[in-house]
Amino acid sequence: MSNDRIAGVGHPLVLLTASRFREFMRQPEAVFWVFIFPLLMAVGLGLAFRNRPAEQVRIAIRAGVGAEDLATRLAGTPGLVVTVLDSAEAAQRLRRGSIALLVIPGDTLTLQYDSTRGNAQFARLVTADAIQRAHGRTDVRAIADLKVAERGHRYIDFLIPGLLAMNLMGTSMWGTGFAVVQMRVRKLLKRLLASPMKRSHFLASFGFARLASVALEVVVLVGFGLVAFQVPFRGSVAALAAIALLGAYAFAGLGLLVASRAQTVEGVSGLMNAFMLPMWLLSGVFFSNAGFPEVMQPFIQALPLTALADALRAVMIDGASLVSQAGELGIIAAWGVVAYGVALKLFRWL
Numbered sequence: 001m002s003n004d005r006i007a008g009v010g011h012p013l014v015l016l017t018a019s020r021f022r023e024f025m026r027q028p029e030a031v032f033w034v035f036i037f038p039l040l041m042a043v044g045l046g047l048a049f050r051n052r053p054a055e056q057v058r059i060a061i062r063a064g065v066g067a068e069d070l071a072t073r074l075a076g077t078p079g080l081v082v083t084v085l086d087s088a089e090a091a092q093r094l095r096r097g098s099i100a101l102l103v104i105p106g107d108t109l110t111l112q113y114d115s116t117r118g119n120a121q122f123a124r125l126v127t128a129d130a131i132q133r134a135h136g137r138t139d140v141r142a143i144a145d146l147k148v149a150e151r152g153h154r155y156i157d158f159l160i161p162g163l164l165a166m167n168l169m170g171t172s173m174w175g176t177g178f179a180v181v182q183m184r185v186r187k188l189l190k191r192l193l194a195s196p197m198k199r200s201h202f203l204a205s206f207g208f209a210r211l212a213s214v215a216l217e218v219v220v221l222v223g224f225g226l227v228a229f230q231v232p233f234r235g236s237v238a239a240l241a242a243i244a245l246l247g248a249y250a251f252a253g254l255g256l257l258v259a260s261r262a263q264t265v266e267g268v269s270g271l272m273n274a275f276m277l278p279m280w281l282l283s284g285v286f287f288s289n290a291g292f293p294e295v296m297q298p299f300i301q302a303l304p305l306t307a308l309a310d311a312l313r314a315v316m317i318d319g320a321s322l323v324s325q326a327g328e329l330g331i332i333a334a335w336g337v338v339a340y341g342v343a344l345k346l347f348r349w350l
Contacts, residue, residue, distance in 0.1 A: 017208040038167045038221050042160060043228070057123045059101045060085045060093060066105040073134035079126055101127055151232045152317050160225035161312035162285040167217060168244060169279070169305050172251035173272055176206040177259035181268040184349075193349040203343060207252040214248045215241070222316070234319030242322055243315060246329060247308040250336030254304070257343040279305040307331040 058081045061067045061074075067084050074082045085093065093099045094112065100123035104110040111127060113120040151157060183189050192202065218240065225231035233240075258275060262268035282289055282296075283305035292300060300306055307328040314320035314328075322329075 017205040017212070019205075038163050039224050041163055042156070042221070042225060056081045057101075057119065057126055058083070058099045059103060059123060059127055060090045060099045061103045061105065062087055062090050064105050070103065070105060070109075070131070070134075074127075074130050077126075077130040077134075080130055103127065103131075151230055152234075156225070156229045157231050157317055158288075158313070159286065160221065160229070160231045161316050162309045164218065164221050164244070165247065165283075165305055165309035165312055166280065166285045167221065168214070168247045168308065169251045169276065171213075171217065172210050172248045173255035173258065173276065175210060175255070176252045177255035177262075177268055177272060178265070179206070180256065180259040181262050181265055184263065185265060189349045199347060200344060203256055203340065203347065206256060207249045207340070210248045210252045211245055214244050218244050231316075233316055235315035236322070239315045239320075239322040239325075240312070243308070243311045243325065243329065243332075246332050246336070247304070250304055250332045250339065253336045253339035253343060257339045257346070260343045260346040261348060279303050282306070284309055302331060304332050304335040 057079055060083045061071050063084055063086045071082050071084050074080060083099070090099070090102050094102050094114070097114075097117060100117065100119045101111055101113040104112060109131060111124055113124055115121060180189075183192075222231075222233065222240070226233060254275070255272070258271045259268050262271060279285075282292065282300045283303050284290075284300075285305070289297075289300050289306065311325040311328040311332075314325055315322070
């Protein structure tokens with residue numbers, strides 16, 4: 001009976017998988033980046049974008065004839081903080097961004113602002129509306145406000161599934177690719193070359209080892225979001241597990257592909273960053289990717305991290321079924337199959 005057919009725990013694939021998992025869990029750096037770092041990210045961004053009163057827009061009125069009267073009229077306007085400043089001080093604060101807009105009194109009121117600043121256009125709309133109302137304008141149609149406060153619509157609800165997707169990508173790629181290159185640098189792969197182990201078993205063991213730690217990652221991050229921020233979980237546990245496992249396995253394959261020929265730790269680090277950085281920016285982990293140009297959307301939607309984040313959000317926040325995410329799962333699976341297939345062809349022991 002060949003060594004590849006040994007049953008039970010003696011099978012090379014089982015032994016390799018257990019070895020990969022033990023190596024991973026024995027590294028304090030890996031434990032930090034897998035379990036602690038995403039929690040710190042969730043806390044920081046969750047607090048930064050927590051539900052709070054609307055931001056106050058700071059504007060100034062340049063001192064002169066009519067400035068005090070205008071300031072009095074605008075005093076008490078919701079959302080506006082009004083200050084009367086002399087010309088030099090007002091110009092300096094506008095330049096530094098301490099105020100979003102400067103009102104210059106005259107027969108025609110002039111609104112001076114930097115349109116490239118994020119809050120300038122908003123300040124212009126609020127100020128213009130407040131000035132018109134202060135001079136007697138009335139609305140021709142009544143409008144009522146209905147503010148959304150339901151769980152599932154908050155930024156933290158959007159963020160947690162995105163962080164989970166990003167974490168699965170990062171730990172899967174780094175945990176496999178980096179380990180392979182380290183073994184190559186330390187000449188360990190050269191020793192394994194002489195063993196009866198199959199190349200496919202060696203590569204597959206990295207993917208299966210990642211699957212063993214996925215459950216811990218998902219439970220820690222999703223559980224933390226539920227306890228700390230009351231992030232809703234409306235889908236099934238089985239659907240979430242299936243998506244997370246598929247994503248982890250696919251990204252482990254991509255990590256092996258990147259490391260299949262890399263000879264140095266520095267080389268694989270550069271390749272990993274070159275591959276992951278565009279997805280951090282484009283895949284909607286922290287903010288919606290709908291703002292990117294329409295011509296880029298097909299490319300963005302075809303990225304594995306985009307598909308993984310969208311599928312996780314659909315299941316967790318919307319309560320979607322696993323079947324409804326067939327398109328996203330197909331994209332993730334395709335990346336994984338191609339990555340493992342090409343890695344198997346390109347992989348070198350030396």
